[in-house]
Amino acid sequence: MPGTPTRTFDVIVIGAGPVGENVADRTTAAGLDTVVVEAELVGGECSYWACDPSKALLRPVLAHSELHGVPGLESAADQPLDASAVLKHRDAWASQWDDAGQVEWLDKAGISLIRGHGRLAGPKEVTVTTPEGDLLLLTARHAVAVCTGTSAALPPLPDLEALRPWTSREATSAKEVPARLAILGAGVVAVEMATAWQALGAQVTLIAREPGLLPRVERFAADLVTERLRESGVDIRFDSGIASAVRQGSSDSNSNSNSTSNSNSSQVLITLIDGSEIVADELLLATGRAPRTGNLGLETVGLQPGDWLTTDDMFTVEEVSGEWLYAVGDVNRRALFTHQGKYQARIAGAVIAARAHRRPLDIRRWSRFVGTADHVAVPQVVFTDPEVASVGLTTAEAERTGQAVDVVDYEIGQVAGAAMYKAGYRGHARMLVDPKRHTVLGATFAGPGVAELLHSATVAIAGEVPVERLWHAVPAFPTISEVWLRLLETYRDQSTTV
Template sequence: MPGTTTRTFDVVVIGAGPVGENVADRTTAAGLDTVIIESELIGGECSYWACDPSKALLRPALLHSDLRGVPGLERAADQALDTAAVFKHRDAMASEWDDSSQVEWLNQAGISLIRGHGRLAGPKEVTVTTPEGDVLLVTARHAVAVCTGTSAALPPLPDLDALRPWTSREATSAKAAPARLAVLGAGVVAAEMATAWQALGSQVTLIAREPGLLPRVEDFAAELVTERLRESGVEFRFDSGIAAAARRGGSAGSDSEFDAGSDSSSDSGEVHITLVDGTELVVDELLLATGRAPRTEDIGLETVGLKPGDWLATDDMFTVDEVAGEWLYAVGDVNRRALFTHQGKYQARIAGAVIAARAHRRPLDIRRWSRFVGTADRAAVPQVVFTDPEIASVGLTTAEAERTGQVVDVVDYEIGRVAGAVQYRTDYRGHARLVIDRRRQTVVGATFAGPGVAELLHSATIAIAGEVPVERLWHAVPAFPTISEVWLRLLETYRDSAAATL
């Protein structure tokens, strides 16, 4: 029988992704003895199966597309991508799925590590089942932080095990492009992976129950991406869905959910799909990009009065709402406030500071912190969709402003009319929109769609988070000739509109 050992720390962190690492870094730096518990790779989903490898696949595809609009480089765009080089770069960005450098960082930071599956066992207690089968009881003097993130939410298709679909993990780690790839979904993962794999040689068919792509962004941005994907050869089946799917022929393949770097060119059989309208498709792989679910099913929530599998609601200090005593924290995607790595790391910095302050009995200005956190985590959440073209957005969309009853002015400008955009590529297609609070005369939303617009986003985030008046923005002078000159054009358009009060 495996033995049981008890260890005690000031702070216990469950989950060693970027969020858990940042919580542990902040509490350790504040002098608290901290341990981090992880059952997979140190560095988490973002490092090995999401942010880093997906952008490594997408960047060559986007740059290849941009070449067509740069004088003197058009012929280079006619050459196919060197997929072997792209995959090699992707593997390097994912550290070859080796976390030794991350472990070294933990050691240098003075953070303890226990590998194994952590489960709450009651207030300030966590049991850890190690890979060797030993069971440790880890107790916290001050706090336990749940930073377990999310996993792919799968639709209720029958016989999913036999179907062996791709999730985002397989889509970012496959070693070869399937000849035919079906993508189920209309969100960011679906759009980005359709962009990447079409460029890498797959014939992509995107299936969505929604009437269009990217339903949560401004319509003009979604339309630009859809148009470009269609031009690249992606086929769309909107207002549709999958009624049935089955894999026929081929070997059983790997049962491992974590089979990083799998070779999709192996004989895995074909996937036969029946759509809701009776249409049949045959593809080599099916990617299910149908959302995310919290990784809380088996972390012992029932031992502290919570329901396994639920999202963990928190206050603005990231203390779990329904657990008394200010000892349990939920940080990052698992609290469903903003499912982005950058937001999770921001939350981790706040949570680490709060845990340290409470442990050292230092006063917290809760009202001040809540105001700032509420802005950063709700009103000014930035996002980049790395499609062709890119979409960079922060704050409210037009539809969200209307839905919440805010009185706003909407200002639009074609980015291709800016000199810096034409320098970027001669056939630049892009659009910018500001959503402005009419009463306060501050920007509450911004969306940019076009090549290279990701670098415009932080200026918009600062404008919203800082509640900078439009009158003051006039004195932030954009450099010429850059795409950022679109800010000046947007302000001029607003000044010239009847609604402006400048």
């Protein structure tokens, strides 16, 4: 590219979400001159359209629900949520969709930022098209890390542009509560947004192509979420789908992802596959994620545009030689969670630094640990009412993979700490144990406040802690964590009766 301005760095990171920020932080701390390229807001999906705003919407909803059964607060539970206050709280957590604070953090960390769309242009080369339309060529001495994440995968409905559906972005950034919201999907985004918007005053219809919600979690947990959604007024249509959808009337809706408003003059007419019809003000398509690699220049390094990027346990892209190209976070499809992406970023940053400084890596040791963290002990919380917290294998996964497990169940409401948490506590815990090694292989908790139980389960699985050793980790009384003691007692009783 003769005449194109060129700059050289040790490391180029494409994408300034939490993953890209963490890669850059680690390489910069190791003394490598690092630049981050970002086309949108510094802070990425998690900060503005996913984790932070969605949980800011959901926390007041869950706290309000938990007032039922707490003496002295029942009357407050009967009062509706102040939707405008909740949305204002959400806006604050999304920093009003202003990334000045994140940019300041990059600057303090000594990380360079170039705004614009970055594309690979060959080995260790990245072109950036700036917002002004200028072209800049960046070259890396050591590494390029792709941290571009994912975007919503939309179903093949006709005239999608005219339909103006919500994706997860619009669902977490909408400025008003729609009177009627239809959601297509059965996964985490679908159930969390159904929980939030129903509580804020929308009439929600959830259209699930599957026979049940949350197909990747234990059935008992999904059933508890389904029951509670129905109790709250959500209309759930299982084994269904959308045959067609048309937006009727005019709308002043702003299609920008950080500002969605609703107009009573516009509505969506949805025809389901059974011929029935639903009328909604907004339609949320929560049907999965796709890698943001379609316009990344993958073809310049022998890869297929639009594909997921497969990596080894050092997060080096396997199909590209030379150990210079890394794919970190959701884009590698190993574990699509922000916390896992940040973990990967810490590993990748350390690997890049070690290779750049020609320090030896204990590949076998690292691979074992990374493999455990990214495949065996991946924690997830679904922030519904009730919460679902899980890590490791589920019963269905164990059956599918042929892994023998001892299944241990306990009703969390029978634990003193849960009964004190709220009257009529409904929740369930399951622990899966390897019958030969007597270590925990999986754990799922469903109930109010169970998210904070998850890290202990993750430690038990990642650390391969024998059950006999877990007996000596004493839970405080009276807390919900005492369910661990009850699970261990149940496992002991089951073992002695076999």
